[in-house]
Amino acid sequence: MALLDVSQVSKRFPGVLALDQVRLQVGPKGGQGEVHALLGENGAGKSTLIKILSAAHAADEGTVTFDGQPLDPRDTPLRRQQLGIATIYQEFNLFPELSVAENMYLGREPKRLGLIDWRRLRADARALLEALGLPLDPDEPVRRLTVAEQQMVEIAKAMTLNARLIIMDEPTAALSSREVDGLHAIIAGLKARGVSVIYVSHRLAEVKAMCDRYTVMRDGRWVASGDVAEVEVADMVRLMVGRHVEFVRRVRSGPPGRVVLKVESVTPRRPRLSTPGYLKDIRLEVRAGEIVGLAGLVGAGRTDLARLIFGADAIASGSIHLDDKPLKLRSPRDAIRAGVMLVPEDRKQQGCFLDHSIRHNLSLPSLGPLSRFGQWVDERAERDLVETYRQKLRIKMADQETPIGKLSGGNQQKVLLGRSMALAPRVLIVDEPTRGIDIGAKAEVHQVLSDLAAQGVAIVVISSELAEVMAVSDRIIVFREGAIVADLEADAATEEGLMAYMATGAGRPSPSGMELRPQ
Numbered sequence: 001m002a003l004l005d006v007s008q009v010s011k012r013f014p015g016v017l018a019l020d021q022v023r024l025q026v027g028p029k030g031g032q033g034e035v036h037a038l039l040g041e042n043g044a045g046k047s048t049l050i051k052i053l054s055a056a057h058a059a060d061e062g063t064v065t066f067d068g069q070p071l072d073p074r075d076t077p078l079r080r081q082q083l084g085i086a087t088i089y090q091e092f093n094l095f096p097e098l099s100v101a102e103n104m105y106l107g108r109e110p111k112r113l114g115l116i117d118w119r120r121l122r123a124d125a126r127a128l129l130e131a132l133g134l135p136l137d138p139d140e141p142v143r144r145l146t147v148a149e150q151q152m153v154e155i156a157k158a159m160t161l162n163a164r165l166i167i168m169d170e171p172t173a174a175l176s177s178r179e180v181d182g183l184h185a186i187i188a189g190l191k192a193r194g195v196s197v198i199y200v201s202h203r204l205a206e207v208k209a210m211c212d213r214y215t216v217m218r219d220g221r222w223v224a225s226g227d228v229a230e231v232e233v234a235d236m237v238r239l240m241v242g243r244h245v246e247f248v249r250r251v252r253s254g255p256p257g258r259v260v261l262k263v264e265s266v267t268p269r270r271p272r273l274s275t276p277g278y279l280k281d282i283r284l285e286v287r288a289g290e291i292v293g294l295a296g297l298v299g300a301g302r303t304d305l306a307r308l309i310f311g312a313d314a315i316a317s318g319s320i321h322l323d324d325k326p327l328k329l330r331s332p333r334d335a336i337r338a339g340v341m342l343v344p345e346d347r348k349q350q351g352c353f354l355d356h357s358i359r360h361n362l363s364l365p366s367l368g369p370l371s372r373f374g375q376w377v378d379e380r381a382e383r384d385l386v387e388t389y390r391q392k393l394r395i396k397m398a399d400q401e402t403p404i405g406k407l408s409g410g411n412q413q414k415v416l417l418g419r420s421m422a423l424a425p426r427v428l429i430v431d432e433p434t435r436g437i438d439i440g441a442k443a444e445v446h447q448v449l450s451d452l453a454a455q456g457v458a459i460v461v462i463s464s465e466l467a468e469v470m471a472v473s474d475r476i477i478v479f480r481e482g483a484i485v486a487d488l489e490a491d492a493a494t495e496e497g498l499m500a501y502m503a504t505g506a507g508r509p510s511p512s513g514m515e516l517r518p519q
């Protein structure tokens with residue numbers, strides 16, 4: 001008998017049938033937990049289904065049984081936790097000022113004579129962290145932890161609840177590859193203890209590597225379920241998207257134009273890493289119509305460099321030229337005015353007004369050019385602009401007036417990407433542009449970047465996905481520990497070659513491969 005059995009569940013939001021008679025069955029199998037991948041395009045209904053399981057939403061129809069017992073649709077989220085269903089959302093629910101141990105047992109602290117028994121709290125937390133193999137200090141305040149460590153706290157917290165099913169909504173979206181390996185090891189440990197996991201991810205190679213079964217949803221409907229071992233990644237894509245998708249290497253529309261962006265020896269006033277030579281003597285040129293990809297491990301300095309070019313961090317020395325004129329940047333506002341745009345990797349940094357309409361969010365910064373006589377917004381032009389990007393990026397939305405907060409995560413990302421593109425900048429820097437975006441839509445984002453380049457925009461793409469860097473770039477620059485270790489034509493690049501540069505700084509892998517000085 002399945003641990004979780006979802007049958008004919010439907011959920012309607014105004015204007016959208018988010019779930020239409022969905023089914024899902026999850027583990028366990030042979031004493032072990034099951035890791036079940038929940039797959040689907042952006043807006044397919046994955047998060048909505050999860051929210052129904054955690055009781056953040058109530059289903060309109062259908063039944064859910066857990067451990068043989070039908071779940072009451074009127075349950076509170078707390079009740080579901082008590083039953084053994086823990087959910088880890090992408091936005092964590094931790095208290096930054098409290099310690100790891102306090103967060104783990106919040107509201108359920110061990111008591112002695114009516115008072116919190118701090119000694120036991122710490123000892124319990126330490127024992128559990130050790131048993132789970134999580135390298136965390138129970139006394140550390142959560143605000144000092146990395147995203148990956150915060151995620152570990154969420155997992156540990158779920159275990160204090162004796163969760164038998166842990167749901168993870170895109171747990172690896174913000175993790176580096178080493179942290180992903182760590183998470184996978186933890187999940188393997190959970191599985192051995194009989195805990196089942198629902199794993200939502202757009203990274204299909206990960207799904208293939210660590211999940212037992214899968215369920216694919218499309219447009220709110222169940223499409224397929226089966227054993228991961230029996231399908232190839234390409235099959236999963238076809239089930240999700242309904243067609244074959246493959247990244248095609250970009251073909252330049254013509255030779256690149258003049259140098260638009262020239263960065264010379266910029267160094268940050270406050271370097272994030274104290275590695276000697278970190279971001280010293282970086283030289284970068286991007287021409288009109290050219291797409292330059294920045295490859296590197298997380299922490300190699302690519303994002304920090306982008307922030308310098310965008311005026312988000314202060315420069316100690318060096319210079320930035322735009323069209324041969326020196327750029328003086330005190331803030332991102334100066335950069336935007338000059339025509340330099342950055343789409344940062346973290347959606348929350350981007351000034352996304354969750355309660356405001358999609359129309360407003362997408363067109364807000366472009367209102368200048370869209371206003372007649374400098375005052376009134378030309379509403380027709382504004383609608384046309386939003387409609388253009390809806391089509392180009394296939395943004396799934398009921399209508400333009402919907403608040404952006406009601407879109408699925410990936411579709412929010414597309415709106416924000418469209419917003420920067422709509423500004424028609426001279427230089428566009430996109431940092432992990434397709435994080436959280438499904439594989440079909442990734443190919444569309446690549447096409448839109450290519451179209452912008454054809455219009456003469458100088459583009460920089462930062463991406464940790466090598467297949468993406470290789471597909472979208474004309475030239476690839478590899479960063480390692482704050483320095484440029486390679487600059488090559490994309491045609492000449494191979495995935496293995498780039499990996500070797502990223503890991504060792506040399507053109508060939510060392511005998512010990514990735515183990516050399518990991519970051």
Ligand SMILES: Nc1ncnc2c1ncn2[C@@H]1O[C@H](COP(=O)(O)OP(=O)(O)OP(=O)(O)O)[C@@H](O)[C@H]1O
Pocket residue numbers: 013014016017018040041042043044045046047048049396397406407408409410411436438
């Ligand atoms: N609170 C809400 N109000 C209105 N519509 C909503 C709400 N939550 C979700 N939707 C809609 O339901 C549909 C499914 O969204 P959901 O967030 O479940 O997608 P998803 O599969 O998680 O996508 P992603 O991969 O982008 O995270 C979308 O069309 C979305 O706009």
Ligand SMILES: [Mg+2]
Pocket residue numbers: 046047048169408409410
């Ligand atoms: Mg989602």
